Amino acid sequence: MRTHLTSQISLNRVSPKYYKPENTIDRSVLTRFEKIPTDIYETVDEGVQCIANEIIRKMQERQHDGKFCTLALGTDATLRPLYAELVRRHREEGISFRHLVVFNLYEYYPLAEQGSSSYGLLNELFISQVDIDPQNIFTLSGTLPQDTVVEHCQLYEQRIKTYGGIDIVLTGIGREGSIAMNEPGSTAASTTRLTFVDSTSRAEAARNLGVDNLPPCAVTMGINTLMEARRVYILAWGEDKADIIRRTVEDKLSDTLPASYLQMHPHTTVCTDLPAASHLTRIRRPWLVTGCEWTDKLIRSAIVWLCELTGKPILKLTNKDYNENGLSELLVLYGSAYNVNIKIFNDLQHTITGWPGGKPNADDTYRPERANPFPKRVIVFSPHPDDDVISMGGTLRRLVQQGHDVHVAYETSGNIAVGDEEVIRFMHFINGFNQLFDQNQNETIRNKYADIKQFLLQKKEGDIDTRDILTIKGLIRRGEARTASTYNQISLDHVHFLDLPFYETGRIEKNPISEDDIRIVQKLLQEVKPHQIYVAGDLADPHGTHRVCTDAVLAAIDEEKNAGAEWLNDCRIWMYRGAWAEWEIENIEMAVPLSPEELRAKRNSILKHQSQMESAPFLGNDERLFWQRSEDRNRGTASLYDRLGLACYEAMEAFVEYKPL
Numbered sequence: 075m076r077t078h079l080t081s082q083i084s085l086n087r088v089s090p091k092y093y094k095p096e097n098t099i100d101r102s103v104l105t106r107f108e109k110i111p112t113d114i115y116e117t118v119d120e121g122v123q124c125i126a127n128e129i130i131r132k133m134q135e136r137q138h139d140g141k142f143c144t145l146a147l148g149t150d151a152t153l154r155p156l157y158a159e160l161v162r163r164h165r166e167e168g169i170s171f172r173h174l175v176v177f178n179l180y181e182y183y184p185l186a187e188q189g190s191s192s193y194g195l196l197n198e199l200f201i202s203q204v205d206i207d208p209q210n211i212f213t214l215s216g217t218l219p220q221d222t223v224v225e226h227c228q229l230y231e232q233r234i235k236t237y238g239g240i241d242i243v244l245t246g247i248g249r250e251g252s253i254a255m256n257e258p259g260s261t262a263a264s265t266t267r268l269t270f271v272d273s274t275s276r277a278e279a280a281r282n283l284g285v286d287n288l289p290p291c292a293v294t295m296g297i298n299t300l301m302e303a304r305r306v307y308i309l310a311w312g313e314d315k316a317d318i319i320r321r322t323v324e325d326k327l328s329d330t331l332p333a334s335y336l337q338m339h340p341h342t343t344v345c346t347d348l349p350a351a352s353h354l355t356r357i358r359r360p361w362l363v364t365g366c367e368w369t370d371k372l373i374r375s376a377i378v379w380l381c382e383l384t385g386k387p388i389l390k391l392t393n394k395d396y397n398e399n400g401l402s403e404l405l406v407l408y409g410s411a412y413n414v415n416i417k418i419f420n421d422l423q424h425t426i427t428g429w430p431g432g433k434p435n436a437d438d439t440y441r442p443e444r445a446n447p448f449p450k451r452v453i454v455f456s457p458h459p460d461d462d463v464i465s466m467g468g469t470l471r472r473l474v475q476q477g478h479d480v481h482v483a484y485e486t487s488g489n490i491a492v493g494d495e496e497v498i499r500f501m502h503f504i505n506g507f508n509q510l511f512d513q514n515q516n517e518t519i520r521n522k523y524a525d526i527k528q529f530l531l532q533k534k535e536g537d538i539d540t541r542d543i544l545t546i547k548g549l550i551r552r553g554e555a556r557t558a559s560t561y562n563q564i565s566l567d568h569v570h571f572l573d574l575p576f577y578e579t580g581r582i583e584k585n586p587i588s589e590d591d592i593r594i595v596q597k598l599l600q601e602v603k604p605h606q607i608y609v610a611g612d613l614a615d616p617h618g619t620h621r622v623c624t625d626a627v628l629a630a631i632d633e634e635k636n637a638g639a640e641w642l643n644d645c646r647i648w649m650y651r652g653a654w655a656e657w658e659i660e661n662i663e664m665a666v667p668l669s670p671e672e673l674r675a676k677r678n679s680i681l682k683h684q685s686q687m688e689s690a691p692f693l694g695n696d697e698r699l700f701w702q703r704s705e706d707r708n709r710g711t712a713s714l715y716d717r718l719g720l721a722c723y724e725a726m727e728a729f730v731e732y733k734p735l
Contacts, residue, residue, distance in 0.1 A: 104363055107355040108323045109337040110308075112344040114351040118155050118311045121345050125244075125307055126159045130169055132241055132305070137173040142210065144237050146295060148179040148254060149195045150246025151278075152309040157200040164204045171204045175237050177230075178213035179245060180255040180294035182279070183223070183268060185216035190288070192216075192279075214266070214293040223293060227266040231299065240303040247308050248275045251318055251331035255294035258330045262338075264296030297335050306342040308333065313349035314654070320353035361400055368407060370421065375660035376401055377418045378718065387719025388419045422720055425665045430469045430648075430729075431478045431606060442664035442731075443606075443646065449478045450605035453598070457610050457623035457652075458488040459555035459571075460683040463562070464704050465650045466608060467676035468668040469727050474563050481602055483570040484555055485595075485623040486577035490539075492547035494530050496685045500546055501526055538580040548573075550685050558682035570598060576622055587622050587629070595630035603641035607631075611649030611657075611730060620652060631734055648729040653703045656711055657728045664731070665715065667723035668708060676708075677701045 105112065115121035129145070136143040147153070163169040181192045193213040201211060212233055218226055234240060245253050252275050256264065271279070271292050280288045300306060310319050322333040323344055329335075336342040356363050361376055381388055384395050393411045396402055408414045424440045427433075431450050432443035452473055456462035462470055462482050474480050501523050522542060529540055539547070552571055559569045574591045576584050609627045610620040635642055648664065651657055668676065680701040681687070687699060698706065708725035716722040 104356045106363060109327075109334075110323045110339075110342055110344050112319075112323050112346065112351065112354065114354075114357075115345065115347055118347050121309070121311075121347060122155045122159045125156055125309070125345060126163065128307075129160065129242060129244075130163065133171070133174060136241065142173055142175045142237060144175045144177065144234070144239065144241045146177045146179050146240045146243040146245075146300075146303065147196055147200070148245040149192045149199070150309070152246040152311050152315075153244055154199060155311075156244065156309065161200065161203045171206045174206050175210040176201065176206060176212065177234060177240065177295075179243070180292050181214040181216040182271075182289045183216040183291040183293050184220075184289055192292075216289070216293060220268070223268050227268070227293065230266050230295075234299070240299075241305060243300055243303045243306040245300075245306070245308055247310055247315065247318060247322065247333050248278055249314075249318055250274050251322055251333045253297075253300065253308065253333045253336070255292035256297055256300075256332040258332060260297055260332045261329060262297050262301070262335055265298050266293070266295050268293050297332060301335065301339055303339075304341060306336060306339055308336065308342065308344045310344065310346045310350040312347070313352060315346070315350045316353040319344060319346055319350055320355075324355060361403070365403065368404065371660045373404065373414070374418055374421060375658070376404070377414065378659050378714075381718055387717065388415050388422075389719050391415050419719065422659075422715070422718065425662055426667060426715070426721065426726075427664060428472070428667060429476065430664065430666050431473050431476055442729075447605055447644070449476075451479045451481070451602055452606040452608070453481045453483055453602055453604045454608040455483050455485060455595075455610065455623065455627050457485050457620045458491065459484045459486075459551040460488070460558070460680065460686055460700070461610060461620070461652055463558050463676065463679040463683070464700050465610065465652050466727050466729075467562070467679050467704075468672050468708070468725070469608075469650075469666045469729075470564075471562050471672065471675060471679070472666065478606075479568075480564055481568040481570060481598075481604070482555075482559055482564060483572055483595075483598055484552075485572050485574050485626070486619060487544075487548035487571070487573050488551040489544045489547035489578075490580065492550050492685045494533070494543075496550055497526065497543055497546050498530065500550055544578075544580055551683075554683040554685060558679045561679050561682055572598065574623065574626060576626075577619065584619065584622065587625050591622075591626045592629045592633065595626050596633055599630055599634055599641075600639075603639075605645055607645060607647045608729075609647060609649055609732070610652060611732070624649075628732070628734070635734055642734075647732040647734070649732050650727070650729055651707075653700050653707075656707050657730055659711075659714055659718075661730050662711075662728045664729040665711065666727045666729070667712065667721070668725040668727065670724045673705060673708065673725045677705065680704060 113121070113124070115124070133143040160169075164171065178193050178196060185191055212230070214230060215226060247253060250258055250272065252258070255269055255271055255275065257269060257272050257275060260269070269292055271288075271290060276288050276290070308322075318333075321331060325331065325334060327334045327337050351357055358375075359379060360366050360372070366372060377388060377391070380391060380395060380399055380401060383399060384391065386395070391411050393405060396405050396411055396414075404414050405411065408417070425442060427442050429436075429441070430443060431452065432438060432445045432448065433441065434445055434448040436445050438445040454462050454466065454470055470480065470482075504519060504523070526540070526543060526546075529543065555571075556566060556569060559566065572594050574594060576587055576591050579585055607627070610624050631642070631647070705725065708727055711726040711728050712723040715726065
């Protein structure tokens with residue numbers, strides 16, 4: 075079973091094959107822009123294995139010397155795979171943690187006794203599942219009176235010194251560069267203390283715990299406390315951490331970026347997978363660090379970078395521009411700037427098409443999609459009930475208008491992304507409808523209404539909705555999806571609600587992908603036998619649902635391929651991005667232009683999802699609504715093509731082809 079999505083796009087971009095094989099390249103050359111040693115692993119599992127090995131080695135070394143091994147542990151989502159691996163080694167390999175001392179990096183403040191806590195999560199993920207002596211576990215308190223917190227923090231610092239300091243710190247990194255709960259503005263001299271947590275970090279932490287909100291403060295180890303540790307590991311997995319990793323590792327030290335203080339630490343290592351490392355200079359701009367093995371995509375990336383640097387369109391770049399900016403190798407390969415320019419200009423020109431399903435009876439030599447067969451059977455897989463219109467609403471509408479047989483498959487119910495007030499509004503309608511047409515009033519509906527109203531009135535932070543409420547929330551989203559599909563002229567018998575089981579936990583935290591999820595997708599593929607599949611390739615999705623949904627689709631395709639399904643021989647798979655990011659232009663293989671009218675129609679279809687407007691629980695830290703994010707992204711793509719000297723459009727939706735191995 076495919077257990078995670080590692081985009082072929084990311085793999086191609088960061089592959090070491092870009093570096094000339096005949097050179098023996100010293101690591102110090104490749105990493106000369108990096109101020110913190112950074113280890114890049116092909117997969118999360120590979121990285122976790124290496125870090126677990128180091129922890130166990132240090133623990134056994136300390137045990138041999140008759141000492142405790144001290145760890146300072148966070149509860150960031152990036153640490154979960156590592157804790158799972160340490161637990162596995164305890165259970166399956168007999169690794170003992172009796173000589174381990176654990177200090178919790180931070181705790182939320184103020185906490186009610188029964189509230190969700192950092193220590194509670196750490197205990198659930200790791201401590202309670204191994205044989206650590208309870209006397210060797212220390213945590214900061216989130217329930218103390220505020221006037222006793224300073225003394226509590228001083229005692230915590232003293233306790234760390236009693237054990238000889240911290241051997242290893244394991245921490246993730248926040249989107250604003252926070253480590254532990256040290257927010258931008260923290261000083262290098264800061265020790266364990268009470269801090270105010272900004273909204274970005276609080277939202278991330280809330281997702282970690284599977285709750286909607288958290289207290290506004292935290293008691294946290296300070297920068298100086300972390301700097302005194304003998305070893306620090308910063309873990310970061312996934313493309314959504316790519317920008318903050320680059321800034322932490324390559325930018326100047328700054329108190330506005332707390333993680334950058336670790337540039338001064340002698341034994342800090344940043345551990346990332348390929349997507350999280352994708353913005354590092356050695357990955358994104360390898361020609362700036364050493365000689366390259368030039369591929370078409372790398373050349374395109376370099377030329378786009380050069381255009382942005384010089385402010386020129388492609389066809390105006392000169393030999394001097396190439397020479398002065400480290401790209402003289404391309405002049406040697408192609409003979410002149412003109413030859414490189416015209417090649418890349420034509421490559422980008424050929425990505426633009428107004429016929430995403432292929433233009434019938436046309437020469438498709440230089441078109442992204444083939445002309446035949448026509449019409450095509452198309453499945454658009456949408457992780458949530460609105461991702462289809464948010465991510466590719468213009469293309470979806472055009473496919474229908476151009477005569478293709480379009481199906482939309484909503485992979486999850488999206489029920490946890492509906493606010494409670496929407497349920498109340500919906501129930502008011504049902505109750506009023508019942509009273510209007512049934513003078514006796516249906517007793518079942520009346521009782522359900524009372525039960526739901528009572529539950530919502532008493533609902534506390536972290537409570538899971540009842541099955542009835544989740545069902546209503548799912549129905550709200552189904553209704554919106556049907557309305558948007560009807561607006562886009564998609565037949566309702568072509569609208570499929572898959573309700574993949576992994577999603578139905580009632581919490582932000584989802585179950586792992588299962589065979590049941592894959593079989594549901596596979597069944598639809600077998601029924602439709604599509605010529606085109608559109609699937610989310612959104613590695614920057616902060617909630618992870620897109621990634622799991624795409625894993626399910628790709629795993630189902632793999633199953634069909636292994637079974638020898640003939641329909642796959644005439645099927646192409648296109649990946650779109652969601653509301654968080656766009657494909658980098660060197661990877662775009664199909665760009666569908668939208669007119670002002672088409673962009674307005676796309677906005678209207680997004681607005682059909684009323685529960686996802688201002689009141690949606692998971693809009694994230696971006697204050698723009700989903701339709702605004704979508705339009706800005708589409709306009710940004712069109713603007714980039716314009717600046718490069720290509721045709722000027724109102725907006726563009728971009729796609730990358732996925733080719734099963």
